[in-house]
Amino acid sequence: MRNKILQILFNLFKINEIKLHPLNYLFWECTQRCNLCCLHCGSDCVSDAQYKDMPFEDFLNAVLPLKNMYPPDSITVVITGGEPLLRKDLPDCGKQLRKNGFRWGIVTNGYLYDNQKHTELLSSGMGAITVSLDGLEMHHNWLRCNPKSFQNAVDAIEIIATSQRLNYDIVTCVNKLNINELEEIKQLLLSKKVKNWRLFTIAPIGRAAHNPDLHLSPKELHFLLAFIAKTRNEHKINTYFSCESYLGKYERKVRDTFFFCRAGVNIASVLIDGSISACPNIDRTFSQGNIYKDNIAEIWENKFQIMRHRQWAKKGICTTCKAFQHCKGGAMHLWDKQLTSNQACIFHRMNH
Numbered sequence: 001m002r003n004k005i006l007q008i009l010f011n012l013f014k015i016n017e018i019k020l021h022p023l024n025y026l027f028w029e030c031t032q033r034c035n036l037c038c039l040h041c042g043s044d045c046v047s048d049a050q051y052k053d054m055p056f057e058d059f060l061n062a063v064l065p066l067k068n069m070y071p072p073d074s075i076t077v078v079i080t081g082g083e084p085l086l087r088k089d090l091p092d093c094g095k096q097l098r099k100n101g102f103r104w105g106i107v108t109n110g111y112l113y114d115n116q117k118h119t120e121l122l123s124s125g126m127g128a129i130t131v132s133l134d135g136l137e138m139h140h141n142w143l144r145c146n147p148k149s150f151q152n153a154v155d156a157i158e159i160i161a162t163s164q165r166l167n168y169d170i171v172t173c174v175n176k177l178n179i180n181e182l183e184e185i186k187q188l189l190l191s192k193k194v195k196n197w198r199l200f201t202i203a204p205i206g207r208a209a210h211n212p213d214l215h216l217s218p219k220e221l222h223f224l225l226a227f228i229a230k231t232r233n234e235h236k237i238n239t240y241f242s243c244e245s246y247l248g249k250y251e252r253k254v255r256d257t258f259f260f261c262r263a264g265v266n267i268a269s270v271l272i273d274g275s276i277s278a279c280p281n282i283d284r285t286f287s288q289g290n291i292y293k294d295n296i297a298e299i300w301e302n303k304f305q306i307m308r309h310r311q312w313a314k315k316g317i318c319t320t321c322k323a324f325q326h327c328k329g330g331a332m333h334l335w336d337k338q339l340t341s342n343q344a345c346i347f348h349r350m351n352h
């Protein structure tokens with residue numbers, strides 16, 4: 001009963017949040033270059049990228065109009081890629097962002113992160129960092145296709161976790177090969193004094209559709225969510241499932257709040273070609289404009305309707321779903337470009 005009331009209140013909160021749509025996270029795909037070639041990578045990252053790195057001035061000039069809409073320190077620019085540490089000017093970009101009032105952070109595979117980079121980035125005002133750890137040594141290296149990637153990521157985590165000033169999380173892509181080592185990964189993270197651990201899965205769609213080892217079965221999905229719920233109850237490490245799906249009986253047991261896809265509501269992105277999109281995980285065809293011809297503040301204010309108003313999503317597997325009023329078609333990144341149906345809802349998969 002209590003949960004039902006909380007869900008109703010949360011639905012009211014969502015309506016208001018969508019109306020106001022304050023921009024909190026602005027992802028910047030600053031490069032497509034990457035030093036790893038991960039099996040589950042959502043970006044088509046390559047060592048020899050199709051697009052050149054976006055000049056920082058282009059990005060900064062594009063985002064300055066947002067300062068007229070929001071206090072800049074209410075926006076965190078999340079620098080992503082590719083691998084952002086490959087950009088030599090990263091500390092300078094960060095400094096300029098801070099100078100203009102924005103908060104900033106990075107998403108990294110940790111391969112190049114060392115004490116020197118750590119000091120340099122902290123001095124440039126970096127306030128947040130996300131590092132990937134996708135299993136124990138064998139399975140992390142398998143997923144990341146690099147024999148040193150595990151050790152380098154663990155070294156990076158060690159540096160980051162002992163820093164008092166950083167807001168950080170460690171993310172783990174759970175798949176068939178590492179699902180049975182979650183307890184050991186947890187112990188490893190605890191031994192490194194990690195405070196925040198986020199787990200996510202890979203949807204069996206797109207590039208990942210061709211690798212069955214990446215996809216969890218309905219039984220494994222239940223196992224994963226039960227593991228997260230149990231770990232949260234232990235209160236040793238702040239563990240949570242990513243935002244990727246409505247979860248039925250697991251709602252609020254594996255996250256602090258109910259499901260809410262914030263793509264286009266609180267999250268925008270500037271992609272490598274200047275496209276203005278929502279969460280960088282969604283299909284690129286959902287882009288709403290381009291910084292090289294549009295004003296990002298106007299685009300944010302007036303577009304993104306497809307993500308904010310989801311009545312259209314009552315189709316495909318969502319047509320008869322009893323959770324639609326709470327979920328509204330689920331994660332935007334799971335919709336195909338023709339908007340025919342949500343391709344891989346976890347709630348649906350667990351119950352069919």
Ligand code: SF4
Nearest residue numbers: 318321327329330345
């Ligand atoms: S089937 Fe659709 S509405 Fe139902 S939980 Fe999944 S995404 Fe949400």
Ligand code: SF4
Nearest residue numbers: 243261263279331333
């Ligand atoms: S599109 Fe997916 S990853 Fe992005 S905010 Fe929505 S649920 Fe989260």
